[in-house]
Amino acid sequence: MSTLETPAWLGQLKRAVSKNKRDAHSRYFQLATRGQDDYPRVRTLVFRGFSDVGWSLFSVTDARSEKVRELAFHSRVELSWYFTQTREQFRLRGEAAVFSADSDPEGHRQRLWSALSEAARAQFFWPTPGAPLGDTEAPSFSQTPPETFAVIEYTPMEVDHLVLAKTQTRSLSEYVAGQWRETPINP
Amino acid sequence: MSTLETPAWLGQLKRAVSKNKRDAHSRYFQLATRGQDDYPRVRTLVFRGFSDVGWSLFSVTDARSEKVRELAFHSRVELSWYFTQTREQFRLRGEAAVFSADSDPEGHRQRLWSALSEAARAQFFWPTPGAPLGDTEAPSFSQTPPETFAVIEYTPMEVDHLVLAKTQTRSLSEYVAGQWRETPINP
Secondary structure, eight states: OOTTSOOHHHHHHHHHHHHTTTSGGGGEEEEEEEOTTSSEEEEEEEOOOBOSSTTOEEEEEETTSHHHHHHHHOOEEEEEEEETTTTEEEEEEEEEEEEBTTBOTTOHHHHHHHTSOHHHHHGGGSSOTTSBOOOOOOOOOOSSOOTTEEEEEEEEEEEEEEEOSSSOEEEEEEEETTEEEEEEEOO | OOTTSOOHHHHHHHHHHHHTTTSGGGGEEEEEEEOTTSSEEEEEEEOOOBOSSTTOEEEEEETTSHHHHHHHHOOEEEEEEEETTTTEEEEEEEEEEEEBTTBOTTOHHHHHHHTSOHHHHHGGGSSOTTSBOOOOOOOOOOSSOOTTEEEEEEEEEEEEEEEOSSSOEEEEEEEETTEEEEEEEOO
């Protein structure tokens, strides 16, 4: 398979997103990072779309959040994405890149900010996440993303796809030497 | 709060499990570990109940799975448990203990094995998870758990509870010097 072709797992993941659309949970995945104390961390995030090129995917976050600090030290992550209706799990291992106000040459922030609801935008005008509770400021809306708005792009290099159908199947896809290689493995 | 009292977060978590019962996804949480290559790992697991004493919770797994090997090296984990209907997330940080055939003085394996469906039991008679695909053996059922059946007990020491209701709230509970202390923090 050449790098220009869509890897098989990406087609399967896009199919799962579409097939499970009616399930609110299908828009959430979990991001595991290595914490600054070297212990694992994991939280649920909203999926914000696939890249038009390659096989990366996006979420958004507050630039002041702990995960952004964690990713600055350890950019290697794993995502877990489980689809309840089709009963399949994707585990995506790879690199995470954070785009913030001073580092976004491709304009990911402006593009994803424009796609956010007003309610989702309001959160970026709140006090620092994780800090002791303070007064909340009145949100002021803007067509351009505030400094607190960051985008995370995930580029998987290894994908573990488990299907819990009547016959369970599992396959491991690895990007090695410019090619995706898929191996069926035991569930 | 004395150690004999139920911590507030545990009551909230049990309420969330009960309130979201109709959502199939409410029985799943994600377990993040530190991999043997020091990179984070995360996968979705089925919740198998709370402990009768203290505030721990359980899942089951194949003793041959990668996560069991990972936990032998790094027992510190984080769980992420998101409830779609009530829109709240619990992040549970703490220690994971694995009970296998030769180390289960409290009988967790027998108790949880008895509660499993036949379909769930059958998986423990399959070939090694994650190994290249081989022939599947015919499952033979048993009232006593096979050697491949392991139980994981999670004992949280720090709980981050985020509620995404109309007014978002977030609180951090920490077990310090024999007491649970809860602090409201910014969402």
